[in-house]
Amino acid sequence: MTQDLYELLGVSRDADDATIKKAYRGLARQLHPDVNPDPATQEKFKEVSRAYEVLSDPQKRAAYDRGGDPFGGGAAGFGQGQGFSFTDIMDAFFGGNAPGGGGGQGRGPRQRVRRGQDALIRLDVELAEAAFGTTKDLKVDTAVVCTTCHGDGASPGTKPVTCETCRGAGEVAQVQRSFLGEIRTLRPCAACRGFGQIIPDPCRECSGDGRVRSRRNLTVKIPAGVDHGTRVQLSEQGEVGPGGGPPGDLYVEIHVDAHPTFTRHGNDLHCTVTLPMTAAALGATLTLPLLEADLDTAEDSEVRTDYDLEVKPGTQSGSEQVLRGFGVPGLRGGRGDLIVTVVVDTPTRLDERQEELLRELAAIRGEESPDGAVRAPQKSVFGRLRDAFNPH
Numbered sequence: 001m002t003q004d005l006y007e008l009l010g011v012s013r014d015a016d017d018a019t020i021k022k023a024y025r026g027l028a029r030q031l032h033p034d035v036n037p038d039p040a041t042q043e044k045f046k047e048v049s050r051a052y053e054v055l056s057d058p059q060k061r062a063a064y065d066r067g068g069d070p071f072g073g074g075a076a077g078f079g080q081g082q083g084f085s086f087t088d089i090m091d092a093f094f095g096g097n098a099p100g101g102g103g104g105q106g107r108g109p110r111q112r113v114r115r116g117q118d119a120l121i122r123l124d125v126e127l128a129e130a131a132f133g134t135t136k137d138l139k140v141d142t143a144v145v146c147t148t149c150h151g152d153g154a155s156p157g158t159k160p161v162t163c164e165t166c167r168g169a170g171e172v173a174q175v176q177r178s179f180l181g182e183i184r185t186l187r188p189c190a191a192c193r194g195f196g197q198i199i200p201d202p203c204r205e206c207s208g209d210g211r212v213r214s215r216r217n218l219t220v221k222i223p224a225g226v227d228h229g230t231r232v233q234l235s236e237q238g239e240v241g242p243g244g245g246p247p248g249d250l251y252v253e254i255h256v257d258a259h260p261t262f263t264r265h266g267n268d269l270h271c272t273v274t275l276p277m278t279a280a281a282l283g284a285t286l287t288l289p290l291l292e293a294d295l296d297t298a299e300d301s302e303v304r305t306d307y308d309l310e311v312k313p314g315t316q317s318g319s320e321q322v323l324r325g326f327g328v329p330g331l332r333g334g335r336g337d338l339i340v341t342v343v344v345d346t347p348t349r350l351d352e353r354q355e356e357l358l359r360e361l362a363a364i365r366g367e368e369s370p371d372g373a374v375r376a377p378q379k380s381v382f383g384r385l386r387d388a389f390n391p392h
Contacts, residue, residue, distance in 0.1 A: 005051040024052040109170025109196030116241035118248040127259040128294035131328040133224035143211040143239045149203035151210040151244015158201045163192035170196040210244040225331040228256040267328045267336030280344040283313035317344035
C-alpha cells in the first residue's frame with residue numbers, strides 16, 4: 001500500500017477518531033462487496049479497511065505518523081495484526097446500532113437490580129361504596145425484598161464476585177477469520193448469564209434472586225364515583241424487582257356488586273316503583289329509599305336516606321320521574337340523577353264485591369264495552385326528520 005492512508009479515507013492528518021470513523025462508514029457503504037461485487041471495487045474496499053484498521057488504532061496510527069510500518073512488516077496481508085471488529089463494518093451500514101456496536105464496544109453487563117412488575121387484583125364493593133367512596137383493607141401476595149440477604153442474593157457474610165470468564169464485562173467475544181479479516185461478535189457470558197458477577201454462595205431463602213413472595217396487608221382508599229372496571233393505582237406497591245429492585249405499581253380493579261333496588265347507568269341511578277291501579281288513578285305519596293340508606297353513616301341525622309315521592313293522580317304505567325341530584329357523585333364533581341319508573345299493577349283476581357264495584361265504575365265512565373284506541377307507533381326524532389325531507 002503506497003497511497004497515503006489519510007488520503008484513502010479522505011480525511012486530514014489531524015482528524016479526530018469520530019471524523020475517521022464517519023469517513024470509513026461512508027466509504028464502506030459504497031465499496032462493500034455486497035453492494036458492489038466488481039473486483040476492483042473489492043480491492044479498494046480492502047485498502048480502505050486496512051487504512052481504517054491503522055488510523056482507528058492509536059498505537060498503529062502513532063507508528064504510521066512516525067514513518068514506521070504499522071503492520072509489523074511490509075509482507076503482512078490484509079486482516080493481520082490486531083484486526084478490526086465486525087461491529088465496525090456493521091456500524092458503517094447501521095449507524096452504530098448493530099449488536100454490540102458503538103465503536104466496537106459491547107453493551108456491558110446486565111443489571112442484576114431491575115424494577116419489578118406491576119400487579120393487578122380484583123376488589124368487590126357494594127354500589128353505595130363505589131358511589132360515595134370507602135376504605136378497604138386488602139391482603140396481597142407479591143414479591144418483597146428478601147430480609148436475609150437484603151436483596152443482593154448472597155448468603156450473609158458473602159458477596160458477589162467478578163466473573164473470571166468475562167472479567168465483569170457480562171459478554172465474551174468470538175473471533176472468526178474471513179476475507180474481511182477478523183470478525184468479532186459479542187455474546188452474553190454463559191458463566192454469569194451476562195451479569196458480570198457470580199454469586200458463589202446464593203442466599204438459601206431466596207435462591208439468589210434477592211426477593212421472596214409474601215402476603216401483606218394494605219389499605220386502599222376508593223374515591224367516590226368509581227364504576228365497574230375502574231382501576232385504582234397504588235404506586236410502588238407491586239412486585240419487588242430482581243435483585244431487590246424498586247417495586248412496580250399495584251392496580252386495584254373495582255367490581256361493583258348488583259344492587260337489589262338500583263341499577264347504574266353512568267352517574268344516573270334507575271329504579272322501579274310498582275303501584276296499585278287505584279293509587280295510580282287517585283294519586284299517592286310514597287317513601288322512596290335512597291342509596292344513602294346503605295351507608296354505615298345512615299344513622300347520621302344529616303344524611304338523607306329517603307325521599308317523599310309524589311305520584312300524581314292519573315299516573316300511567318311506564319311514566320318516569322327524575323329526581324335531580326340523587327344519583328351517583330362524579331369523579332370530577334357534580335352528581336347524577338335518580339330516575340324512577342312507575343309501573344301500575346293491574347289486579348288479576350277480584351272477589352265478587354270488587355268486580356261489582358269496578359263494573360259500576362266502568363258504567364259511570366262509559367267504559368262497559370271499550371273498543372280500545374289503536375294508534376300508529378310514535379316515530380323517533382330521526383324518523384320525523386326523514387319524513388320532513390321526504391314528504392312523499
